[in-house]
Amino acid sequence: MIFAIVRTALIGLRRDRGALALSFILPIAFFTIFAVIFGGRRDTTPKVSLLVVDEDHSVASERLIQGLEREGSLSVKKRPAPKQGVEQPNYTAATAEAAVKAGAAPVALIIPHGFGENPISFGRADQDRPTIQLLKDSSDMVAPQVIAGLLQKVAMTAMPDIMAEQGSKYMDEYAGGFTPEQRKRIDAGLEALRKRKSAESSGQQTALADPNRGMPIALTSRDVVGENKDNPMVSFYAAAIGVMFLLFTASSAGGSLLDEAESGTLDRVLSSRVTMGTLLGGKLCFCSLLAFAQLVLMFIWAWLVFKLDFIPHIPGFVVMGLSTAFAVGAFGMVLASICRTRAQLGPLSTLVILIMSSIGGSMFPRFLMPEAMQKAGLLTINAWAIDGFTKVFWRDEPVSHLWPQVLVLLGVGVVLCAVARRLARRWEYS
Amino acid sequence: MASAPVVSIPSPLLLLPLRIEGLVKRFGELTAVNGVTLELKSGECLGLLGPNGAGKSTLIRSIVGRVIPDAGTVSVFGERADSAGARMALGWVPQELALYPKLTCRENLESFGEYHGLRRGALKTAVAWCLAWAALTDRAQEPVKNLSGGMKRRLNMAAGLIHRPKLILMDEPTVGVDPQSRNRIFEMIENLRDEGISMIYTTHYMEEAERLCDRIAIIDHGRIIALGTRDELVRNAFASRSEVLARFASADDSVAAWVKQRGGLYENGMAQFTIDHATEIAGLLDAATKAGHELADISLRKPNLESVFLHLTGRELRD
Numbered sequence: 001m002i003f004a005i006v007r008t009a010l011i012g013l014r015r016d017r018g019a020l021a022l023s024f025i026l027p028i029a030f031f032t033i034f035a036v037i038f039g040g041r042r043d044t045t046p047k048v049s050l051l052v053v054d055e056d057h058s059v060a061s062e063r064l065i066q067g068l069e070r071e072g073s074l075s076v077k078k079r080p081a082p083k084q085g086v087e088q089p090n091y092t093a094a095t096a097e098a099a100v101k102a103g104a105a106p107v108a109l110i111i112p113h114g115f116g117e118n119p120i121s122f123g124r125a126d127q128d129r130p131t132i133q134l135l136k137d138s139s140d141m142v143a144p145q146v147i148a149g150l151l152q153k154v155a156m157t158a159m160p161d162i163m164a165e166q167g168s169k170y171m172d173e174y175a176g177g178f179t180p181e182q183r184k185r186i187d188a189g190l191e192a193l194r195k196r197k198s199a200e201s202s203g204q205q206t207a208l209a210d211p212n213r214g215m216p217i218a219l220t221s222r223d224v225v226g227e228n229k230d231n232p233m234v235s236f237y238a239a240a241i242g243v244m245f246l247l248f249t250a251s252s253a254g255g256s257l258l259d260e261a262e263s264g265t266l267d268r269v270l271s272s273r274v275t276m277g278t279l280l281g282g283k284l285c286f287c288s289l290l291a292f293a294q295l296v297l298m299f300i301w302a303w304l305v306f307k308l309d310f311i312p313h314i315p316g317f318v319v320m321g322l323s324t325a326f327a328v329g330a331f332g333m334v335l336a337s338i339c340r341t342r343a344q345l346g347p348l349s350t351l352v353i354l355i356m357s358s359i360g361g362s363m364f365p366r367f368l369m370p371e372a373m374q375k376a377g378l379l380t381i382n383a384w385a386i387d388g389f390t391k392v393f394w395r396d397e398p399v400s401h402l403w404p405q406v407l408v409l410l411g412v413g414v415v416l417c418a419v420a421r422r423l424a425r426r427w428e429y430s
Numbered sequence: 431m432a433s434a435p436v437v438s439i440p441s442p443l444l445l446l447p448l449r450i451e452g453l454v455k456r457f458g459e460l461t462a463v464n465g466v467t468l469e470l471k472s473g474e475c476l477g478l479l480g481p482n483g484a485g486k487s488t489l490i491r492s493i494v495g496r497v498i499p500d501a502g503t504v505s506v507f508g509e510r511a512d513s514a515g516a517r518m519a520l521g522w523v524p525q526e527l528a529l530y531p532k533l534t535c536r537e538n539l540e541s542f543g544e545y546h547g548l549r550r551g552a553l554k555t556a557v558a559w560c561l562a563w564a565a566l567t568d569r570a571q572e573p574v575k576n577l578s579g580g581m582k583r584r585l586n587m588a589a590g591l592i593h594r595p596k597l598i599l600m601d602e603p604t605v606g607v608d609p610q611s612r613n614r615i616f617e618m619i620e621n622l623r624d625e626g627i628s629m630i631y632t633t634h635y636m637e638e639a640e641r642l643c644d645r646i647a648i649i650d651h652g653r654i655i656a657l658g659t660r661d662e663l664v665r666n667a668f669a670s671r672s673e674v675l676a677r678f679a680s681a682d683d684s685v686a687a688w689v690k691q692r693g694g695l696y697e698n699g700m701a702q703f704t705i706d707h708a709t710e711i712a713g714l715l716d717a718a719t720k721a722g723h724e725l726a727d728i729s730l731r732k733p734n735l736e737s738v739f740l741h742l743t744g745r746e747l748r749d
Contacts, residue, residue, distance in 0.1 A: 264526030
């Protein structure tokens, strides 16, 4: 009897292609995507982009940069990519900051004039000593930490002689031979260390919060993007999660076409004055409006609960929201037009949307992905929508800067509409 | 001398509610409609009678413009079947419950009314008329999914009439309906007939066709095999003859062979013979006894549409 039940269920599964796909293809597809992103294949490990500005042009600064360039996990750029074959000038502090603000790289390192005279600080970031500046986009929480760590490592490995020379200088400066006076100073230093340790244990934050403590190279870091934001990742997640669910909503709304086709209502509607084009147009409007309403709700919630800076960004939000909603609505139409039944639509839309969302950045930021995956992500609605919303809410860019995202989303929407219209011909006549 | 203005007078033929000429529709190897030619007179109710799969629904869908014929023409009040004019003149009640289940009766009617171009006052009036016609006024705010099967059928019919068409196509509107609801539907259709609306009514129930239709077209394998009033069909098939229905004690192949040999039809254990006079029954009984076939039951009846269909096709209507 149990065998009969199992056999019946197996036959049912075998004949339900959607369930089969969900059971076997979707897990493999997801495993593959995540394995490519996080699997640690050497050729696909993501590199952190770093812009470097050398204002010092000293031996020390050049060797530091060479050391950074040798790091396999960094992609060091001293100048922007050539435009129309014309080499661009090296970054300056201002252009590097602008580039970080524009999202060209998450971090820029400014090596100031005079750095080479006293490159090693051993933990002291003096006011009168030129200090390397790290300009960062705090939406990328990983890259600045990686660069700060690698900078110290490179200082140790790429400049050993300079370190030794600097060490002896400090010895001269502070020790001057172990006279009673030296002993007194060393004791005082030790006492200071003890006090520091004691303060650490009691959780006091005074000078101990200095991130350069114990590091060979002093570093000051500054957020150049989102420095005034209360909650840096909220706008990202509002867009990322929002777009993913928009896709699900649109696919479900588009599925009403299939319901109507199956019930015969579509035939009745098309026997009236309503044409297939009008019907698709109406459905597209509905899907898009629904998607836009969902976005509005999501961002208002983020504003009320998570202090997202919504009000000043309403124009940009409306532009991006409408473009995204249109593309997503058209996507729902295509999915519905491809499928023959509602039963087919469910698994197919789940498969497509989850894959789009994972490579398009709805599940985790694209900047964490290997470069190839980041590029693949650009084939998805998610990536362009998230990029646009990030420009609006994170980078505070004006509406006019949204044209690439808007153009792509509208273009995708138009193409998908044309595809849906073509596929919907099967419903027009038999 | 200036010529007189030419006044275009429509031909009476063009003004027929429906005119079908040589209609053919194939689906792959299957010819669903095979050279149908048909005319519907104004105010007439024409029944399309045939078994499942005979081609009735395909013919109806061709008239509505939902099927592109492989050959032939369909004109509705002189206009091509899928033209805007034809769509306005036509009302279609599909076999399926083509409604929005989550919407109320009123909302469904309003939606279909708007799809037909009705607005504001006209829409309101049409919805009220439809609700009253379908006896659903008191259920107007009820979602369709909560209605009984008969109510859904009535609403399905009303939705096809929301724009008050002059020609109505009803595709088996009583499928799956209990006898009480069926009678209610018959009354609704008779109301439409009284208003002089032209109608095509497809069914595989002969009693519906006999009750509601002025003329009946018997359709089988995509062809119209007989067309006329009920009496004409019977007269053409049987003249003044009567039918003898006989059931034998055994239903083996020898009985079927004997019935066929005597010029009768044998279907589902029942033999049917056509006789000119009742006196012929005695001879039939003698012959059966001599052939060794014991009769279990015998009856004499006047032929009906079912008899006509069996006579014409050798099959029963509900096969």
